[in-house]
Amino acid sequence: MTITNTQSGTNVHEIADGIFRINTPVALPGDVGFSFNQYLIVDDEPLLFHTGLRQLFPLVSEAMAHVIPVTRLRHVAFSHVEADECGALNQWLAAAPHAAPLCGSVAALVSISDLADRAPRALGDGEAVTLGRHTVRWHDAPHLPHGWECGFISEDSTRTLMCGDLLTQPGAGRVPVTESDVLEPAEAFRMAMDYFSHTPHAGALLEKLAQTKPTTLACMHGSAWRGDGAAVLRALAERWSS
Template structure:
């Protein structure tokens, strides 16, 4: 569903109760997409607050699914403009909401940057949203940032995997079962945004052990299939 014809912002349900909000952007040499993921539940959660300048577009898209003021959790993988640039705008729009992040992000950044105190999740800690339950996994420096981490939604086996498997282009389908490792590795070779942490394989194997069936990527298509196999393949590619 297109929620803004001028920007091309769209909303699609990629797993039960989980919606991909995507805004395409034209860039020199090709396009790019910025995605947020909305979990509609008793305590709705938005993963990736988005760029500050995109707040009106994302707010409009959220409103097509549920009243934005119902949001309770504004979550993100790490501190970066496209992850949490509009965090305070969301806190103002949803008076009962709070930032949701890992303990490192809360300690070093969000307790100061955010207009309300964050809810900090420890590694492996879970949070019930109603029908959905999310669990936080620390992934320091994978792909980048000390405070980086991901959420796993356990009932749908959806891994909200942030910048992992970033795909270029502005016209990717909302969800695909086709190869995304090849396009994401091609993008990584052009823009070396991974930290090259020596712990990458161990962290990816831990995520593979969760056996996700949907990967909610921040840039490009969401992906459906054998997530464990794909995460092991990424570990191999990073080790090559």
């Protein structure tokens, strides 16, 4: 792990082949530890998943520059329309003149075609984009955990699932990748904040994600997780159905 800003503690770490987690620890009201993660796929056409908050852009772009020049970025992707997911979108587009937003068709239709300074590339459910040696796929998942436009990206060769707000863990996320339990901490955090939509389709959507057979779960908050990701997603579905 490389610390890229000693004041904030922002750091970068390769969690899978060519996939880097950028992590910034923060304090929520009440001095509760939390973190924001972005994921950079380094390839012929580099992709960033999650833009981070606008106020974090200097820290996140500084961290990216430790891996590749920011101007190399080609795709700026996110799960759903929320400040930590795409708040800094236009700042990234300004810093990377050849980059464009990459999102689901619903997000493009209802928000990003208007919000973004550059036209988005809208992906349908299951649509793949080749970055070079990595191939990413978009998976529609409306209201999982929230947002009509919500979806996720999986990467074929590393079997990494960019799982957004699923399995959100409290704390600074200082361990880049863990094999310890993340389900229980995430569920305790969810039950305290109740930030899920309670969609009746959650089980089917989680099973669709489990079918990608991920071995790395790239969480937006907390540590990434390595192991049988399908089993964790199915356990999550079981918890929600009880």
